[in-house]
């Protein structure tokens with residue numbers, strides 16, 4: 001496994017992390033032993049960077065990840081775990097309460113990096129108020145580093161300027177070969193400030209793996225039930241790219257999943273994909289995305305084909321026949 005460092009810190013993290021949203025009802029993996037097998041294989045393959053969140057299974061993901069790490073005998077400094085606090089909890093009453101619960105569920109003693117899951121809407125929490133409340137957790141040692149997920153750079157700037165001593169070390173953004181908006185502002189900003197970008201949905205929730213075809217688009221019973229990427233009119237375009245990933249991968253003895261993830265790590269030194277996996281076999285494939293590089297001509301070929309894919313997010317609305 002290749003490694004890099006987290007933000008401006010000295011923390012060593014694997015070049016590919018593991019997302020643990022899968023350990024929840026949303027993705028259907030609620031059997032602890034199955035989740036433990038996923039974590040175990042990830043550790044064996046050198047993955048030490050794990051992501052979870054308070055809202056994943058309403059604590060179930062944090063609990064399963066923490067229990068697995070404990071039962072597998074992992075030493076505290078061998079892993080770097082990020083968890084996320086939802087925007088709804090960003091008031092001075094809820095922040096310490098929620099973090100205390102998260103610490104209990106994870107059982108790790110401290111949180112390596114706590115990210116704000118998404119910017120607050122509806123509650124009108126001022127940025128400086130929650131930034132300072134979060135910094136207190138760093139000062140107390142409950143949290144080592146702070147991060148922001150799904151924040152636009154304007155708000156990142158405002159958050160950072162509200163901190164006294166701590167800084168933002170990690171971002172988390174949707175970033176994959178068919179959803180590349182993060183390249184416009186967020187990734188250049190992160191590169192200039194040495195902030196790690198955890199790429200979420202790095203294989204477009206499975207759409208880039210080659211497992212699904214336009215003829216075999218299962219009706220998902222999970223979080224993907226109405227995902228625009230899998231809508232037939234979008235997926236037809238995505239699938240053209242999958243065919244290219246397959247053809248390129250054959251030259252290297254790699255799968256479309258591995259090519260899609262390798263393209264991301266080859267694109268920016270700060271990007272660290274955090275794919276989710278539901279089995280040890282999926283983890284093996286994911287881990288095999290690091291330790292090699294696409295040749296520039298192949299990277300460019302994929303870049304060009306991926307730019308030709310545009311996803312419509314209004315598709316379910318626009319294409320719906322509304323009768324009254």
Ligand SMILES: NC(=O)c1ccc[n+]([C@@H]2O[C@H](COP(=O)([O-])OP(=O)(O)OC[C@H]3O[C@@H](n4cnc5c(N)ncnc54)[C@H](OP(=O)(O)O)[C@@H]3O)[C@@H](O)[C@H]2O)c1
Pocket residue numbers: 018019020021022027051052117149150172173199200201202203204205206207209211257274275276277278281282283285286
């Ligand atoms: N900050 C945020 O707002 C946010 C949002 C979303 C996710 N995240 C984080 O990012 C992580 C990953 O994102 P994601 O879960 O949305 O999507 P993803 O990683 O792009 O896709 C994961 C899914 O792809 C399929 N898959 C994985 N490995 C595979 C393989 N080797 N071969 C074939 N299929 C494979 C599995 O589903 P099937 O086998 O069922 O097809 C798996 O559940 C999450 O776990 C979470 O930690 C953060």
